[in-house]
Amino acid sequence: MAHHTMEEDLNIAPPPQAQNLTSSMVTKKWPFLVTKGRFQLLRNFRANLQKVIFGTKLAVLFPAVPLAVVADFYSLGRPWIFALSLLGLTPLAERVSFLTEQIAYYTGPTVGGLLNATCGNATEMIISLLALYQNKVNVVKFSLLGSILSNLLLVLGSSLLCGGLANLRKEQLYDRKQADVNSLLLLLGLLCHLLPLMFRYALAGEYASIATSTLQLSRASSIVMLIAYAAYIFFQLKTHRQIFDAQEEDESEDGEKAVIGFWSAFTWLVGMTLIISLLSEYIVATIEAASDSWGISISFISIILLPIVGNAAEHAGSIIFAFKNKLDISLGVAMGSATQISMFVVPLSVVVAWTMGIEMDLDFKLLETGCLALTIIVTAFTLQDGTSHYMKGLVLFLCYIIISACFFVQKTPLIDDA
Amino acid sequence: MGSHETEPWLLENGNPKVLTREMRHGRTAHSRSSMSLRKKSDRTLVQKIRCALLRDLLSNVQEVILGTKLSILIPAVPLAIAAEIYGLARPWVFILSLLGLTPLAERVSFITEQVAFYTGPTVGGLLNATCGNVTELIIAIFALSSNKIAVVKYSLLGSILSNLLLVLGTSLLCGGIANRGVEKKYDRRQADVNSLMLLLGLLCYLLPMLFNYSAASPALTADPSLYLSRASSIVMLIAYFAYIVFQLWTHRELFEAEDEDEDGNKDSEEQAVIGLWSGIAWLVGMTVFIALLSEYVVDTIEDASDSWGLSVSFLSIILLPIVGNAAEHAGAIIFAFKNKLDITLGVALGSATQIAMFVVPLCVTVAWIMGVKMDLNFNLLETGSVALAIIVTGFTLQDGTYHYMKGLVLLLCYVVIGACFFVQRTPLNQADVTNFTLKPATNAVLGA
Numbered sequence: 001m002a003h004h005t006m007e008e009d010l011n012i013a014p015p016p017q018a019q020n021l022t023s024s025m026v027t028k029k030w031p032f033l034v035t036k037g038r039f040q041l042l043r044n045f046r047a048n049l050q051k052v053i054f055g056t057k058l059a060v061l062f063p064a065v066p067l068a069v070v071a072d073f074y075s076l077g078r079p080w081i082f083a084l085s086l087l088g089l090t091p092l093a094e095r096v097s098f099l100t101e102q103i104a105y106y107t108g109p110t111v112g113g114l115l116n117a118t119c120g121n122a123t124e125m126i127i128s129l130l131a132l133y134q135n136k137v138n139v140v141k142f143s144l145l146g147s148i149l150s151n152l153l154l155v156l157g158s159s160l161l162c163g164g165l166a167n168l169r170k171e172q173l174y175d176r177k178q179a180d181v182n183s184l185l186l187l188l189g190l191l192c193h194l195l196p197l198m199f200r201y202a203l204a205g206e207y208a209s210i211a212t213s214t215l216q217l218s219r220a221s222s223i224v225m226l227i228a229y230a231a232y233i234f235f236q237l238k239t240h241r242q243i244f245d246a247q248e249e250d251e252s253e254d255g256e257k258a259v260i261g262f263w264s265a266f267t268w269l270v271g272m273t274l275i276i277s278l279l280s281e282y283i284v285a286t287i288e289a290a291s292d293s294w295g296i297s298i299s300f301i302s303i304i305l306l307p308i309v310g311n312a313a314e315h316a317g318s319i320i321f322a323f324k325n326k327l328d329i330s331l332g333v334a335m336g337s338a339t340q341i342s343m344f345v346v347p348l349s350v351v352v353a354w355t356m357g358i359e360m361d362l363d364f365k366l367l368e369t370g371c372l373a374l375t376i377i378v379t380a381f382t383l384q385d386g387t388s389h390y391m392k393g394l395v396l397f398l399c400y401i402i403i404s405a406c407f408f409v410q411k412t413p414l415i416d417d418a
Numbered sequence: 419m420g421s422h423e424t425e426p427w428l429l430e431n432g433n434p435k436v437l438t439r440e441m442r443h444g445r446t447a448h449s450r451s452s453m454s455l456r457k458k459s460d461r462t463l464v465q466k467i468r469c470a471l472l473r474d475l476l477s478n479v480q481e482v483i484l485g486t487k488l489s490i491l492i493p494a495v496p497l498a499i500a501a502e503i504y505g506l507a508r509p510w511v512f513i514l515s516l517l518g519l520t521p522l523a524e525r526v527s528f529i530t531e532q533v534a535f536y537t538g539p540t541v542g543g544l545l546n547a548t549c550g551n552v553t554e555l556i557i558a559i560f561a562l563s564s565n566k567i568a569v570v571k572y573s574l575l576g577s578i579l580s581n582l583l584l585v586l587g588t589s590l591l592c593g594g595i596a597n598r599g600v601e602k603k604y605d606r607r608q609a610d611v612n613s614l615m616l617l618l619g620l621l622c623y624l625l626p627m628l629f630n631y632s633a634a635s636p637a638l639t640a641d642p643s644l645y646l647s648r649a650s651s652i653v654m655l656i657a658y659f660a661y662i663v664f665q666l667w668t669h670r671e672l673f674e675a676e677d678e679d680e681d682g683n684k685d686s687e688e689q690a691v692i693g694l695w696s697g698i699a700w701l702v703g704m705t706v707f708i709a710l711l712s713e714y715v716v717d718t719i720e721d722a723s724d725s726w727g728l729s730v731s732f733l734s735i736i737l738l739p740i741v742g743n744a745a746e747h748a749g750a751i752i753f754a755f756k757n758k759l760d761i762t763l764g765v766a767l768g769s770a771t772q773i774a775m776f777v778v779p780l781c782v783t784v785a786w787i788m789g790v791k792m793d794l795n796f797n798l799l800e801t802g803s804v805a806l807a808i809i810v811t812g813f814t815l816q817d818g819t820y821h822y823m824k825g826l827v828l829l830l831c832y833v834v835i836g837a838c839f840f841v842q843r844t845p846l847n848q849a850d851v852t853n854f855t856l857k858p859a860t861n862a863v864l865g866a
Contacts, residue, residue: 365632367628374621374624378618381613381614381812385606385610390664391661391669398618399618399621402622402625403621405649405653406629409646410642
């Protein structure tokens, strides 16, 4: 287990989890705000503002946030609201993960890890809950599925491809145990999705109320998946920590200290979550209008567009780490995120729907479940030998292209849609 | 090793062609495998002829036509043509054409290898990567032009199954039994890359099929499925191109067959035995014959099926590929006996990858150009068989060792799939064959 020497001196910072490191990679210093300013309070506030708002290359997209609010207020074209909200979500999602990482410095490694585990996909969770509230169950299912596909194929594929091309003559190794655990959990999730689907096909006509049985099965499976995820957290943060620690011998240009105070980080986190909720509500409300106006199916927007935007920051960080031949971190980001969504966000949505009285089950329809099954199999197969080269990344990436093409041409009505 | 004075045609291009060390490393598994069927030609009879030109010509002919153990099947070629011209029974034309295709396919790979001596290892590898399965390609194109899309799909699918299960299974079985007690290893990285490409191909075949089943009515999905298939074909060709770059340029060392210990006492020499231009001439001629016999095969397949009581799908999936792959099959087994499994894997997996990721999308593209509506929907039973074949093979080959049990399991998988298509007698004349047992369930779900 590698420990940074500064960390031992300070004794407060946890060994960075993979997702924290990614966030710090896209952080940039924008120093121009700090120097002038007479009052101590104002200077502190400006320093705080600089670190939080402008501390990332993605800050260029921040103007989309007020623009989206304005567009909704003045009822400009609904597709515009959709597009602006999408763009505004990208930097917000990245900042939330940065703030979570800062808070983790104060709360210690375990709670920090837990926080990271739950807040890592805050955008997806909020979009799902809001869509559930508006009873758009299909949007929930497809956006979560698309997020899994995007993490496993797009993020992982482009990272392995770029890493392979950049390190053509070097040997690229990673520890396969981490990938193995994640693959195993994803296969469990796949089983939980497959059974309601096959249930519906196999017993059609024999039961009067297939829907109720499928629903009960889905709800029971969701509880099992949450138990499995809790065990995975325990495994990752307590007993088998050494498998998941990222390699960190020679990097981290910014120190191992938090850069903003605990309460200010907390405040910023609450504020940003509120804004994310607002933009997510716009997205969920305007998705049909955007789909009609642009001529693309809702399933394509939910499965392909939303996750690409939501994962943009993680994506960039993952590619950067692959360039540096630190594949363990890239894998930790991509597969960890996929596992989190599959085993935590999806069952959580089913449970929340249960309490709301909405009938959401785990049956993600034939085409989508087929894509998911093949994705998990291809990814598990790719990662099970512990080495990498650019062909692996290219194949994963091309799989994603084909799946996108599939949902792009799918404009026909499905068997039953909300 | 013949001396240069009696073989003047070798000096055709000004310098005798001898394999240098790096060229030897460039020999692909495919070419080395087909070498195992070569015979050393006996030149004593030809030397007695006085006239130099006639002697050269006859030596050339002897080398090409008689240079393989499969030459006994060559008479089937003129017999098939005679049968067609004189209007003999169609099943006879079918079987004679099939028998004639076997040695022709092997000779084409031999001539390609000879040409590769002159052009260098990379172009040789490229030639092999594109023309390695020329028989399947020509049969497929003829079937497309006769609008027999089902025959195209099933013959190509059967070729993939045959390479993955039959060739590999028998090789592992024979190699495992012959080398009991010896450590049996191979480099798994080559197998990994091939399995990955096959999984990408599987995704491309699976999606149009699921598309078809997921929609409310199949008529609605015909066009989108076609667009998806055509887009997937382009993606597959891009992937195959990248695979060739990977195999022949950047990661060449993964695919080299080792040959440290068999240089001295090989019975076939490392020289080209025919000149470049004669090689090209032979190649063109043989391709013309292959095209002719393939046309006979495609025309007479229904008659043979009716006459023998076997379904067209069985003939396309099982019989055609066994015949087309016979030479590769024999070579693969021979190398497995010698515990050189890297070469066997290169042949079997490489051929399967080539068909899945090059020949199939090429056919879809050619069909697109011709205006024929061929998509990648291979129907449930066939796609299921291929899916499981790819998964089983990928799983089998992922630890780098082998034993006879692995070979036996793969072989028995092939027998089961063969039995499945043997008992399936549904008519194949319509454009899409639906699996009848699934339909009632789907209809019930639609109504529910």
